[in-house]
Amino acid sequence: LAKTTQPISMDSYEGQEVNITCSHNNIATNDYITWYQQFPSQGPRFIIQGYKTKVTNEVASLFIPADRKSSTLSLPRVSLSDTAVYYCLVGHDRGSTLGRLYFGRGTQLTVWP
Amino acid sequence: DGGITQSPKYLFRKEGQNVTLSCEQNLNHDAMYWYRQDPGQGLRLIYYSQIVNDFQKGDIAEGYSVSREKKESFPLTVTSAQKNPTAFYLCASSIGRGHEETQYFGPGTRLLVL
Numbered sequence: 001l002a003k004t005t006q007p008i009s010m011d012s013y014e015g016q017e018v019n020i021t022c023s024h025n026n027i028a029t030n031d032y033i034t035w036y037q038q039f040p041s042q043g044p045r046f047i048i049q050g051y052k053t054k055v056t057n058e059v060a061s062l063f064i065p066a067d068r069k070s071s072t073l074s075l076p077r078v079s080l081s082d083t084a085v086y087y088c089l090v091g092h093d094r095g096s097t098l099g100r101l102y103f104g105r106g107t108q109l110t111v112w113p
Numbered sequence: 114d115g116g117i118t119q120s121p122k123y124l125f126r127k128e129g130q131n132v133t134l135s136c137e138q139n140l141n142h143d144a145m146y147w148y149r150q151d152p153g154q155g156l157r158l159i160y161y162s163q164i165v166n167d168f169q170k171g172d173i174a175e176g177y178s179v180s181r182e183k184k185e186s187f188p189l190t191v192t193s194a195q196k197n198p199t200a201f202y203l204c205a206s207s208i209g210r211g212h213e214e215t216q217y218f219g220p221g222t223r224l225l226v227l
Contacts, residue, residue, distance in 0.1 A: 044203075
């Protein structure tokens, strides 16, 4: 299964754009890239998912280069409420139809006033 | 209002005691999961179930047991064999049909040992 590497922590100020990059060198052909957000003492929440190029929704954008060995989550104009842990997930249980996910330690984003 | 519920929010266990954590979903999802999260760590998979009456061990199944008698319910029992049960437990569900699917998480149960 593709292992991901992302920074342990990042700091930003309100109103700035934040980009969190995730490396996944062993990504397989049929793997998707998914990002989750988790606040303290809450369950993770789905943010965005993509396969290639760029995906955008009302919360974030996801940039995936052609080789798919990395991806970047972009959060526009962050606010204090965006302070959370962000997880990058890649891969599934090969040989199974189940979308099994593997969570690393994630990136702790802290937004300052 | 669709979603996943977990109860209780906090649970205390005495030494040698088995405790059961509840997880219910009304999303009509086939697949359900149990994760454990320790402070400052990511989520680790305990058990998962793709369909009623079937479940599989995850990465850290020792000391835990589950059942899947109904589609909407997937209770987790933390047995006395689990020597370090203090953690945040998260239940999730998904449609269960492919690797691009999204998992939806409950609010979690925090288990503490007395």
